[in-house]
Amino acid sequence: MFRTCLLTILFVCASLGSAIAAPVTHVAVRVSSLGEAIPPLVEKRICASIETIGNHVFLGADDQAVLNRQDEYTRMVYDITDRVLIGYTVEHIELVPGPETMLSVQIRPWGSTIRRVHVRFDYGSLPTLGQEMAGRDLTGVSAFIENLLTGLPVDALDWANGTVKAVMETELETELPEFYPHIVITPGADTTVEVYFLPVLPVVRNVNVRVDAENLPKIIFLSTRKHMEDRYAGLNGLPVAFVRRHQRDVERDLQQHLNDQWVIKKYKLRVLPSLSVAENMDIHLKSETDFYDVRAQAYIDVSRDSDAYHDKEDNTVLRAHVGRKIGEHHELYTDVEFMPASVAWNFIPGYGYQPRKGTWMGYNFESQDDSHHLWLRQELGGRWSFRFNKDLTNHDEEAGLLYRLHEYVGLEYIVSGHDTWLRVIGYL
Incomplete structure (x- = not known):
């Protein structure tokens, strides 16, 4: 026990x-x-x-x-x-x-503490528009940096500098992930924080503005196009990913500035902007109107021979189209052709019908030889289109395959019942 x-x-x-x-x-x-x-x-x-x-x-x-x-x-x-x-x-x-x-x-x-923080963002050679867009992403970052440093002893930056910069970089990369931030802190009672932004490749190198105006002469859009090219050249140098993230903002800005253009207001046009964001960036402006169809062009026929209905001297032609739309599918129009070599005119009144998008067909009468015609025009996609003309009076046919080099120039290869030639078209 x-x-x-x-x-x-x-x-x-x-x-x-x-x-x-x-x-x-x-x-x-x-x-x-x-x-x-x-x-x-x-x-x-x-x-x-x-x-x-x-x-x-x-x-x-x-x-x-x-x-x-x-x-x-x-x-x-x-x-x-x-x-x-x-x-x-x-x-x-x-x-x-x-x-x-x-x-x-x-x-x-001990010693002095940071009382004020001055934050400056440096975007290098980035144009003004790009700086404004990037600045909107960084709206709250300056306040974040000020709260981070205010009250810290100036001498404490000797050991806290690395941590402070790491936190700043994380915040900056979250708000603006398409740029690399480089941070320089100059300590003092008034501390200065400078952030240098380097764009992440690839960047936008060219901005091309293309106007697609089927219902009005393209020449009246020259000032609008120049204005858009000047403004959106400000996207040059921006990372492609940044512009893609802000694509809706750019489209809204485009629409706002388009609505302020005189030609848009005067002719009550609808202009639909679209972007193709890449290193070579395209801005496509498609103009539409419910009332007018006014177009002008000049063309030269290369290697076209004379025949019973055509003089070889008249291979250069100025042509104007004036139409009045009726609803969504119908149009009454008059085409006027002027041949400067022979100082001759050809008046071509007609009717057009659009059964679906990209397809047009109709009838017209040519005063030059009192002939009646049926015609068809069909878009083939991209820059290609096809047309066919049936001369009911002279029992002749003509087919053309058109390629638009850009909005102001096109090449058309034409085959008729008795000849073939190349037509170089300038769209005015």
Whole structure:
């Protein structure tokens, strides 16, 4: 029985001993400041630094031993922390030993602190339009940077600089992912933060504006086209991904500026803009109207011979088309041709019908030889189109395959019942 009691006593003592003395497994840190409030990011960095010191000093140590030598450990942590936290003086440290040892550190900034932060974004040679678009993405970033630095001791930037820049870069890359930010911080009571943005390749190198005006002479759109080319040259140098992300913004801006153009207002046009975003960027402006169909062109027939109904001298022709639309599918029109070589005129009144998009057919009468014609015009996709003309009076036929080099020039290969030739067309 005595032996049993002795074993029980030894077991209880061992249990009490293990409860009283235990290794430190975790160090928790709480930081407060006298005077200036600590910026949140800097407070997090200070806590992490002190926690690193605490882990090095206390982890694995016997908490009872730490308690017995509390003053010595407190002075050790004080000395190390005071040297690490440049820009701050350690006022007081409270050490509470245990398996989870608590360090409460009170600090005070010394020297001057950052009172004002001036943020400047530098986009290099980026045109004004591109800078405005990028600036809208960065609306809240200046305030973020100011909150990050205001109240921080100027000397603390020696050790906090890397962390501060890393957080700034993360925020900038989130708001403007198509640019690389390079940050330069000039510390002082008035701290300056300069951010230099480098575009991520590929970038827009050319902006081409194309006007598709089937119902009005293209020449009246010259000023509109020039205005659009000048304005949207401001997209040059922007990353392709950035423009693609802002495509709807660019389209809205396009529509707004188009609506302000005199030709759009005067003729009550609908102009539908569309973008093809790439290194060589295309802006396509398609003009539509419910009332007018007015067009003009000049063409030269190359290698066309004379015949019973055509004089070789009249291979150069000026042609105007004036039409009045009736509903969505019908049109009454008059074409007027002028041959400068013979000073001759040809008046061609007619009727056109559009059964579906891209297909036109109709009838006309030519005054030059009193002939009646049926005709068909069909878009083939892209820049290609086909036309067919049946001369009912002279029992002749003519077919042409047209390729539009761009909106002002086209080439048409023509085959008739008695000849073949190439027509070079200029659209005015």
